Amino acid sequence: MYDFNADAKLLWDYHHLNNKLSKKDCIIAFGSHDTNVAERAAELYNQGYAKFVIFTGGFGRITKNKWEKTEAEMFSDIAIARGVPSDKIYIETESTNTGQNIDFTKKLIEKEKLTFSDYIVVDKPFKERRIYATLKKQWPTLHFIVTSPQNSYESYCTYYNESVEFDLSDFINIMVGDLQRIDLYGKNGFQIPQDIPENIMEAYMRLVSNGFDTQLIKA
Numbered sequence: 282m283y284d285f286n287a288d289a290k291l292l293w294d295y296h297h298l299n300n301k302l303s304k305k306d307c308i309i310a311f312g313s314h315d316t317n318v319a320e321r322a323a324e325l326y327n328q329g330y331a332k333f334v335i336f337t338g339g340f341g342r343i344t345k346n347k348w349e350k351t352e353a354e355m356f357s358d359i360a361i362a363r364g365v366p367s368d369k370i371y372i373e374t375e376s377t378n379t380g381q382n383i384d385f386t387k388k389l390i391e392k393e394k395l396t397f398s399d400y401i402v403v404d405k406p407f408k409e410r411r412i413y414a415t416l417k418k419q420w421p422t423l424h425f426i427v428t429s430p431q432n433s434y435e436s437y438c439t440y441y442n443e444s445v446e447f448d449l450s451d452f453i454n455i456m457v458g459d460l461q462r463i464d465l466y467g468k469n470g471f472q473i474p475q476d477i478p479e480n481i482m483e484a485y486m487r488l489v490s491n492g493f494d495t496q497l498i499k500a
């Protein structure tokens with residue numbers, strides 16, 4: 282019987298960039314179903330890594346069927362509950378995908394006349410590489426480092442197993458879908474290309490062939 286954990290862990294490790302943290306002007310936290318991202322943004326703010334936070338996200342392909350509030354509103358509520366002052370938070374609530382997250386955040390910064398020079402970008406642990414590659418292409422003037430919730434693969438398995446709204450298969454399917462997007466979007470020019478080692482592609486193909494394909498897009 283196929284044990285997906287070894288292959289999923291390979292993808293998990295590949296998705297991480299492990300950037301070294303340093304103080305920046307502002308945090309941009311990308312919305313999703315993963316509220317750990319909001320927790321991480323609040324943690325960084327409270328530790329003095331930045332003085333402002335931008336949450337970006339309307340309803341995405343997963344949250345549109347799960348939540349009544351937008352991703353940015355949900356994340357903002359969590360951050361405020363963790364001690365981030367509301368007047369230090371900006372939210373963008375119209376975007377439905379990563380490209381729109383970027384475009385609409387640019388517009389928010391222009392509208393609010395924000396003059397931040399550099400940023401800490403926070404996203405899911407298994408989206409670090411993809412958001413980095415996308416930002417480098419879609420927002421080449423942005424000065425940023427990438428981080429994510431500091432959780433292990435095993436703790437994320439537990440998180441999804443204990444979730445009311447999601448399950449472990451959602452976790453694996455999303456990681457598989459993000460790997461596909463790194464490959465496809467690097468080829469079609471939406472993001473800068475990323476080297477995908479052969480063992481990572483092999484793990485990806487095994488996961489797909491064993492049914493972890495619900496978050497794939499048509500090539």
